[in-house]
Amino acid sequence: MxxxxxxxxxxxxxxxxxxxxxxxxxxxxxxxxxxxxxxxxxxxxxxxxxxxxxxxxxxxxxxxxxxxxxxxxxxxxxxxxxxxxxxxxxxxxxxxxxxxxxxxxxxxxxxxxxxxxxxxxxxxxxxxxxxxxxxxxxxxxxxxxxxxxxxxxxxxxxxxxxxxxxxxxxxxxxxxxxxxxxxxxxxxxxxxxxxxxVIRQDSIYEQLLEAITATVSKGGSVLLPVPRIGRSQEILILLSSALKVNVPIYVEAPILAGLRGFLRDPERSGIKCPAQITNICDNEKIKEFCRISDIPQKGEAVILATDAMGSSGATKELIDRLGISENNSIIFTGFLYEGTKGDQVLKGAVDGIKARVTRFTWKxxxxxxxxxxxxxxxxxxxxxxxxxxxxxxxxxxxxxxxxxxxxxxxxxxxxxxxxxxx
Ligand SMILES: [Zn+2]
CATH class of the missing domain: 3.60.15.10 (Ribonuclease Z/Hydroxyacylglutathione hydrolase-like)
Structure with missing residues (x-):
């Protein structure tokens, strides 16, 4: 049976x-x-x-x-x-x-x-x-x-x-x-x-771009806690092609390494737009960082960092660094497990967080x-x-x-x- x-x-x-x-x-x-x-x-x-x-x-x-x-x-x-x-x-x-x-x-x-x-x-x-x-x-x-x-x-x-x-x-x-x-x-x-x-991905793209533009236009920075593979690269592709405001995009090294890795054998890997990925890797607006000290303290920036839940890695520290200013935004784009730092921040349960905290469901x-x-x-x-x-x-x-x-x-x-x- x-x-x-x-x-x-x-x-x-x-x-x-x-x-x-x-x-x-x-x-x-x-x-x-x-x-x-x-x-x-x-x-x-x-x-x-x-x-x-x-x-x-x-x-x-x-x-x-x-x-x-x-x-x-x-x-x-x-x-x-x-x-x-x-x-x-x-x-x-x-x-x-x-x-x-x-x-x-x-x-x-x-x-x-x-x-x-x-x-x-x-x-x-x-x-x-x-x-x-x-x-x-x-x-x-x-x-x-x-x-x-x-x-x-x-x-x-x-x-x-x-x-x-x-x-x-x-x-x-x-x-x-x-x-x-x-x-x-x-x-x-x-x-x-x-x-x-029913989730309309197009409207998520618009909302995300609007939220980033609004923060950056006022001189603030945006933190996007993301997983290392998948959604991080999706967001990067969106930002590099559709974000109109001129702002550096700091991307944690493993996210870019993942993206470059897909170019090795795109067909075998089921990747449908290798040319667009090559453009991202060569884009001057995209800045790779290994440690958060690589990101300037001053000036607006969009930062893609791991992990997505804010429980560990660069995100954990960046939430504290960016969270203290109301000019900044922290935008989650996925599921947050209960009790994780991301979940606590979103619920307003972490002291000292003044940044605007939102979450969109990236499909x-x-x-x-x-x-x-x-x-x-x-x-x-x-x-x-x-x-x-x-x-x-x-x-x-x-x-x-x-x-x-x-x-x-x-x-x-x-x-x-x-x-x-x-
Ligand atoms: Zn999964």
Whole structure:
């Protein structure tokens, strides 16, 4: 019996982790951590069954955001050394993502979930898009999902069942080819991060450009806390092409390094506008910085720095530096986990922050229209397992899909879904 075990990332956002297996073979899909901090605990990990976990044949990783990969080194720590397949662009990101999480936990004074040696000994195997990997009765093909460079959706054939595991996906990227879903499917494990919301990316672009222009025109600076890969480069592409006001854009070195990396083999990496990326790398307005002391104290600037949550890295210090002046702005563009510095700043719970603090949702997941469009292209009557979204929003999405005749479900953590009769 083919079953999907929902170990994390259902009825919640964070710690995505799914086991797929028929008793003979088992594969793990993603293995993330949920970035939450309390006085006693850092992070929430998948609720796995260790007996089953030790039986996995391989792990398939959709991308290297910590909510998808941050718990992988726990497997190494447990002595599980089965291959981890992921796109070649994602391979170097896994180490960075896991070590950043480790550092964040450590800096908050919490017990580390694993050591650096467990991160460095992850058995990562690079995969290209379009390549099929066979594990017992299962065949998996990686396809570009449009979320971040190298991010993949998995096309899985298990016996006569076809399962689509979307991973995080998006049709709105400025530089990555969008995913193409088609054909008959028996089950779709769907990223429904925005629930049933309709998000117009164009209006987000306008709002962001307006907010930056307003601050800079008054002599203030803007801090954009961003992840190292993906949204940071998207925003950079937007700013370099559409920001009319003349202001230096300071970009933390790893963000630019990531951008240059995409130029090495754009086609193989699913990058759709290499010429535009080359222009950004040569643009005089764009200034690379390694330490925040590289950014002049005086004069207006737009700063793209990591991490996106403000919990560690340059952002953490820059929030304090820029936050003290009401002329400045801090603009968040993504999800903020509760208890992170970014979350606290946005809620006005950090003393001494006078800067204007706002948040826009930069679209990196599918909205209602994308999901509707995607499911229209898929034939058969698949079970649609809604993931990557809090219970309430997931229920709303499921309700709307059911009204259209879709067999949508929102599992709870630990739920096991029988796919053999799907
Ligand atoms: Zn992601």
């Amino acid at each position: 083919l079953k999907l075990y929902c170990w994390g990332g259902v009825s919640e956002q964070g710690r995505s982790c799914f086991l797929l297996g028929d008793g003979n073979g088992f594969i793990l899909m993603d293995c993330g951590v949920k970035r939450t901090f309390t006085a006693f605990k850092a992070g929430e990990y998948p609720q796995w069954d260790v007996n089953l976990l030790t039986r996995i044949d391989a792990t398939f990783l959709s991308h290297a955001h910590e909510d998808h990969c941050g718990a992988l080194p726990v497997l190494t720590k447990l002595g599980i050394q089965r291959p981890i397949y992921t796109h070649h662009l994602v391979v170097p990101e896994v180490t960075k993502s896991c070590s950043a999480w480790l550092q964040a936990v450590d800096s908050m004074g919490h017990k580390k979930p694993y050591e650096m040696e467990h991160v460095l000994s992850l058995p990562l195997h690079p995969v290209d898009f379009g390549v099929k990997i066979k594990i017992k009765d299962c065949e998996i093909c990686f396809n570009p999902s449009g979320h971040v460079p190298g991010s993949a959706w998995f096309d899985i054939m298990w016996g006569d069942k076809r399962i689509i595991y979307t991973g995080d996906w998006s049709t709105s990227s400025l530089f990555i080819s969008p995913p193409e879903f088609s054909g008959h499917a028996d089950a779709v494990v769907l990223d429904g991060a925005y629930g049933a919301a 990196v997941h599918p909205d209602w229209k994308d999901i509707e469009d995607m499911l229209r292209k898929i034939k058969g009557d698949p079970i649609v397992v809604i993931t990557h979204v809090a219970r309430e929003k997931g229920d709303e999405l499921a309700h709307m899909l059911r009204q259209k005749g879709v067999r949508a479900i929102v599992p709870r953590i630990g739920e096991i879904i029988d796919l053999s009769s799907a």
